[in-house]
Amino acid sequence: MKFCSQCGEGVTLAIPEGDNRERHVCNACSTIHYQNPRIITGTLPVYDDQILLCKRAIEPRHGLWTLPAGFMENGETTEQGAIRETWEEASANVNDLALYSIFNLPQINQVYFFYRAQLSDLSFGPGEESLEVELFNEDAIPWDQLAFPVITRTLQHYLSDRKSGEFPVRTEDIIRKR
Amino acid sequence: MKFCSQCGEGVTLAIPEGDNRERHVCNACSTIHYQNPRIITGTLPVYDDQILLCKRAIEPRHGLWTLPAGFMENGETTEQGAIRETWEEASANVNDLALYSIFNLPQINQVYFFYRAQLSDLSFGPGEESLEVELFNEDAIPWDQLAFPVITRTLQHYLSDRKSGEFPVRTEDIIRKR
Ligand SMILES: [Zn+2]
Ligand SMILES: [Zn+2]
Structure with a gap:
């Protein structure tokens, strides 16, 4: 995952507040993109x-x-x-x-x-x-x-x-x- | 889902060849984005x-x-x-x-x-x-x-x-x- 599926801008791997593992987070709209089994x-x-x-x-x-x-x-x-x-x-x-x-x-x-x-x-x-x-x-x-x-x-x-x-x-x- | 997470371009709902249901397909790189339970x-x-x-x-x-x-x-x-x-x-x-x-x-x-x-x-x-x-x-x-x-x-x-x-x-x- 390189881009946000909601707004098309770039994503960065970061640990969101209150979370404990890295997620793809949008640099522009802050959407957190979870990936699951x-x-x-x-x-x-x-x-x-x-x-x-x-x-x-x-x-x-x-x-x-x-x-x-x-x-x-x-x-x-x-x-x-x-x-x-x-x-x-x-x-x-x-x-x-x-x-x-x-x-x-x-x-x-x-x-x-x-x-x-x-x-x-x-x-x-x-x-x-x-x-x-x-x-x-x-x-x-x-x-x-x-x-x-x-x-x-x-x-x-x-x-x-x-x-x-x-x-x-x-x-x-x-x-x-x- | 509005944008391709691989290339950032727009996606369209379409039935891919050999498939039988609508998926989000990238207009630019043709990646098929599946969504699952x-x-x-x-x-x-x-x-x-x-x-x-x-x-x-x-x-x-x-x-x-x-x-x-x-x-x-x-x-x-x-x-x-x-x-x-x-x-x-x-x-x-x-x-x-x-x-x-x-x-x-x-x-x-x-x-x-x-x-x-x-x-x-x-x-x-x-x-x-x-x-x-x-x-x-x-x-x-x-x-x-x-x-x-x-x-x-x-x-x-x-x-x-x-x-x-x-x-x-x-x-x-x-x-x-x-
Ligand atoms: Zn975004
Ligand atoms: Zn694409």
Whole structure:
């Protein structure tokens, strides 16, 4: 951030009065521009014993497999965002959503939400951001071709919890080694 | 948003190629400026049977009672943010945090996180954004003087769940009547 989005003049990093960390503050109109973490929301779509995964058509991790997920938009709930992203990336309808996993990624200012969901029918296929969309049995999951640690962890939790039929909300911090 | 934070020129609302909703797009450098929901994170601090509440020294809801909470910052986890806000608003140390309630407020683009937490000791008091900080027994909770529905709902869930000793993560959407 170099310029004020309200008046177009320059901004300076400074600690505002009553605050305790640096913010971008406008030199002209004094607006304080806060920057905050963003939410990524998605689903773990299930059909009988199978799990739906999408092969990414975009960077990062082009060609690797992911659960359908993306940035939460203003005006929607995390659940509505998860349904929307599942439609956009996999042309799939889901129902019976239940919050399942939450990940903090503080180094990249992201918080992930995944919902367990039932695939409503077998009509699905790649959206603009996917190369392929497929259902996988447990023994076919491409563990060495998964796009992100949050995907691996969510699938591991799910396959483990499925044995007991209990699915408590799983929370985890993903800290990258430097 | 009226000006580009990257180059200072004007922005226009337009639907970028491959997107499906209006964004602020720079007329000069074409930067797309996304706006996303923000996370508010806090704690429900408990000491024996008592719950800590803060009387707000700031608007909105000046003079009403709240749980300590505030905007999550870049570079921290939701749990770290909850601990920080508890310190800033109530000068209180907490431990043994467990994620407890999550609220979507889509009309104001906010997602709330509350953690159950143990108050580490009886050393607490008002920070800059609080007028008073007090411990309340269940029968003393000022139900008609609570600042926000998310506070009321979190306390209601907690007092109900406390009877069974089971505290599943509670998720709820708060939709304002128009
Ligand atoms: Zn300005
Ligand atoms: Zn620009």
